[in-house]
Amino acid sequence: MAQNKGAENGRFSFTRTGSMGRQGLPKIQTHHEATSEVCHDDSGTPMKAKTIDELHSLQKKKSSQPTTPINGTQGAFAAISEEDRQKQQLQSISASLASLTRETGPKVVKGDPATKSDGQKATHVEHHLYDASLFGVSDSALKFTHILYNLSPAELYEQAIKYEKGSFITATGALATLSGAKTGRSPRDKRVVKDEETENELWWGKGAPNIEMDEHTFLVNRERAVDYLNSLDKVYVNDQFLNWDPEHRIKVRIVSARAYHSLFMHNMCIRPTPEELLEFGTPDFTIYNAGQFPCNRYTHYMTSSTSVDLNLSRREMVILGTQYAGEMKKGLFSVMHYLMPKRQILSLHSGCNMGKDGDVALFFGLSGTGKTTLSTDHNRYLIGDDEHCWSNNGVSNIEGGCYAKCIDLSKDKEPDIWNAIKFGTVVENVVFDEYTREVDYSEKSVTENTRAAYPIEYIPNAKIPCVGPHPKNVILLACDAFGVLPPVSKLSLAQTMYHFISGYTALVAGTEDGIKEPQATFSACFGAAFIMMHPTRYAAMLSEKMQKHGATGWLVNTGWSAGRYGTGNRIKLAYTRKIIDAIHSGTLLNASYTKTEVFGLEIPTEIEGVPSEILDPTNTWSDKKAYKDTLLQLGGLFKKNFEVFLNHKIGKDNKLTEEILAAGPNF
Ligand SMILES: Nc1ncnc2c1ncn2[C@@H]1O[C@H](COP(=O)(O)OP(=O)(O)O)[C@@H](O)[C@H]1O
Ligand SMILES: C=C(OP(=O)(O)O)C(=O)O
Numbered sequence: 001m002a003q004n005k006g007a008e009n010g011r012f013s014f015t016r017t018g019s020m021g022r023q024g025l026p027k028i029q030t031h032h033e034a035t036s037e038v039c040h041d042d043s044g045t046p047m048k049a050k051t052i053d054e055l056h057s058l059q060k061k062k063s064s065q066p067t068t069p070i071n072g073t074q075g076a077f078a079a080i081s082e083e084d085r086q087k088q089q090l091q092s093i094s095a096s097l098a099s100l101t102r103e104t105g106p107k108v109v110k111g112d113p114a115t116k117s118d119g120q121k122a123t124h125v126e127h128h129l130y131d132a133s134l135f136g137v138s139d140s141a142l143k144f145t146h147i148l149y150n151l152s153p154a155e156l157y158e159q160a161i162k163y164e165k166g167s168f169i170t171a172t173g174a175l176a177t178l179s180g181a182k183t184g185r186s187p188r189d190k191r192v193v194k195d196e197e198t199e200n201e202l203w204w205g206k207g208a209p210n211i212e213m214d215e216h217t218f219l220v221n222r223e224r225a226v227d228y229l230n231s232l233d234k235v236y237v238n239d240q241f242l243n244w245d246p247e248h249r250i251k252v253r254i255v256s257a258r259a260y261h262s263l264f265m266h267n268m269c270i271r272p273t274p275e276e277l278l279e280f281g282t283p284d285f286t287i288y289n290a291g292q293f294p295c296n297r298y299t300h301y302m303t304s305s306t307s308v309d310l311n312l313s314r315r316e317m318v319i320l321g322t323q324y325a326g327e328m329k330k331g332l333f334s335v336m337h338y339l340m341p342k343r344q345i346l347s348l349h350s351g352c353n354m355g356k357d358g359d360v361a362l363f364f365g366l367s368g369t370g371k372t373t374l375s376t377d378h379n380r381y382l383i384g385d386d387e388h389c390w391s392n393n394g395v396s397n398i399e400g401g402c403y404a405k406c407i408d409l410s411k412d413k414e415p416d417i418w419n420a421i422k423f424g425t426v427v428e429n430v431v432f433d434e435y436t437r438e439v440d441y442s443e444k445s446v447t448e449n450t451r452a453a454y455p456i457e458y459i460p461n462a463k464i465p466c467v468g469p470h471p472k473n474v475i476l477l478a479c480d481a482f483g484v485l486p487p488v489s490k491l492s493l494a495q496t497m498y499h500f501i502s503g504y505t506a507l508v509a510g511t512e513d514g515i516k517e518p519q520a521t522f523s524a525c526f527g528a529a530f531i532m533m534h535p536t537r538y539a540a541m542l543s544e545k546m547q548k549h550g551a552t553g554w555l556v557n558t559g560w561s562a563g564r565y566g567t568g569n570r571i572k573l574a575y576t577r578k579i580i581d582a583i584h585s586g587t588l589l590n591a592s593y594t595k596t597e598v599f600g601l602e603i604p605t606e607i608e609g610v611p612s613e614i615l616d617p618t619n620t621w622s623d624k625k626a627y628k629d630t631l632l633q634l635g636g637l638f639k640k641n642f643e644v645f646l647n648h649k650i651g652k653d654n655k656l657t658e659e660i661l662a663a664g665p666n667f
């Protein structure tokens with residue numbers, strides 16, 4: 001080891017006597033008091049390793065995660081040996097990957113095929129439905145499928161960097177990756193199996209997000225995905241949880257072909273402890289993500305190469321032809337939108353945070369309206385940014401992570417999100433400097449829908465466990481591209497319901513395939529793409545809960561002001577934050593209000609930190625006639641959209657239904 005103490009203490013000297021000296025260059029003498037002529041390059045304790053392989057083996061300590069048996073456990077696995085437990089786990093995974101038609105296969109084995117010893121020594125299981133000797137085997141039953149089970153982020157980084165083109169480590173340690181041809185969700189390619197159970201329970205037909213497919217076609221696609229996955233050398237399996245409410249926790253298994261997908265779900269779902277993983281058993285729901293492989297266009301119901309198929313009775317989802325990871329997260333959200341209401345629990349497409357005094361706020365809104373940005377608030381505890389449940393126990397986050405948009409992300413305006421983009425975080429489709437690997441968040445060259453997925457604990461004031469008491473404020477976020485909705489209005493319960501059912505916003509570019517510029521849209525319950533039952537079912541639950549717990553509804557326009565998209569400008573985030581602060585603190589509840597025409601919205605006359613003139617849109621438009629025309633245009637769109645809900649009852653009696661109808665625009 002060099003003992004160079006630096007030039008300033010004069011311990012090394014240049015001499016002209018060394019071999020280099022003959023060529024005119026001085027010899028650097030790196031040891032101070034030379035005691036012998038022999039140069040030792042090593043003065044520490046002798047090496048334990050004799051070979052480089054032995055040396056490498058010293059690097060790794062036996063892992064405590066996730067396979068350590070717990071001593072003295074009372075659980076179901078306490079009595080069985082570690083080997084048996086591993087075998088049971090593999091059998092469960094093998095069952096997940098089994099073909100529904102072939103008699104044998106797959107042979108699954110744990111571990112990376114690249115690590116020689118794993119394939120030979122590790123436990124492996126073979127799936128037999130019948131006696132294989134009677135039926136003969138296919139080639140697919142002869143090979144091993146290696147299972148990379150609940151790998152750690154570091155291991156997934158190594159996998160991604162080694163095997164997945166487009167994977168890089170950014171300057172802050174995040175894993176940059178590409179989602180391929182699809183950089184947003186494909187709602188038109190979503191299919192839901194219509195069977196005896198779902199035919200009557202789900203929302204079908206005009207306006208519904210559920211496009212039907214039959215059970216048989218689902219199985220065709222399932223087989224396609226399973227065969228594809230088994231044809232690979234290795235697949236990733238994540239066993240994780242959804243919902244922080246322990247009473248209503250769901251076990252999910254995600255089988256995927258990419259380390260990117262595995263790390264994404266590691267971040268987005270709730271991560272089991274090693275003890276919880278030991279007792280995981282059979283999952284409640286399984287995703288087969290074969291996203292690199294297209295669906296077969298000759299298959300019934302297929303209208304493109306992409307298909308995202310949900311089978312609620314089988315509790316399975318199949319993904320073909322899209323690698324956009326958001327499909328998995330939002331697919332599971334759809335499942336929760338089915339399972340939770342059946343248990344009288346309201347599932348919500350909303351962000352959620354809590355003040356120091358325990359006041360909880362929900363932030364409803366479609367993609368890009370500000371759920372993530374506004375729920376991530378340095379002065380409040382973050383419960384979650386996107387998917388929640390509201391039960392008799394209060395609120396709980398469904399997920400274990402956040403999925404933030406990062407287009408134009410700035411350290412100043414969104415410091416907590418900025419700082420969460422570090423080791424472990426997946427950043428999708430961002431552009432970075434080739435040399436420094438600094439991400440350029442303003443770059444849209446891959447897509448406008450650039451994203452960061454990080455575990456919720458990367459936000460410093462995350463509330464763990466992610467649960468809270470009943471909400472006090474229900475904030476409906478609309479990004480109004482017409483620029484006529486006021487920055488904030490206080491809503492009556494009937495108005496809250498009207499706007500909740502309408503779900504108005506402008507779709508901004510990116511999150512859904514094909515959207516290039518803001519476009520007015522109505523999406524019931526601020527999440528029509530994910531709800532499974534009729535919107536009035538969720539609305540009735542929301543109104544019942546808001547009434548019972550005395551929550552106040554608000555409509556916040558995070559979109560345009562002083563003109564529509566193109567002429568006006570987006571409301572400054574700093575102002576929206578001040579508005580939200582005033583809602584949380586309670587000062588806005590007691591402010592003085594005036595009523596707007598057409599929409600009949602109560603708007604405050606002043607808010608601390610916000611210029612009063614912007615609070616009423618009539619002030620900000622220079623062309624008053626254009627304002628009135630645009631206002632009426634939007635009002636007309638609302639009316640037209642609401643027509644399909646006119647003959648649906650909400651709640652127990654007709655009173656609320658009538659009030660809701662009257663709470664829309666009047667002109
Ligand atoms: N006034 C505003 N309020 C909220 N977000 C704003 C505002 N102005 C610009 N933005 C930007 O809009 C985006 C909102 O996205 P995000 O919070 O991820 O939406 P969601 O979680 O609802 O999909 C962020 O990129 C944010 O920086
Ligand atoms: C991930 C998504 O959620 P959001 O845009 O609401 O954050 C999405 O809609 O694909």
Ligand SMILES: [Ca+2]
Nearest residue numbers: 371372386403
């Ligand atoms: Ca979000």
Ligand SMILES: [Mn+2]
Nearest residue numbers: 349366367386
């Ligand atoms: Mn969302």
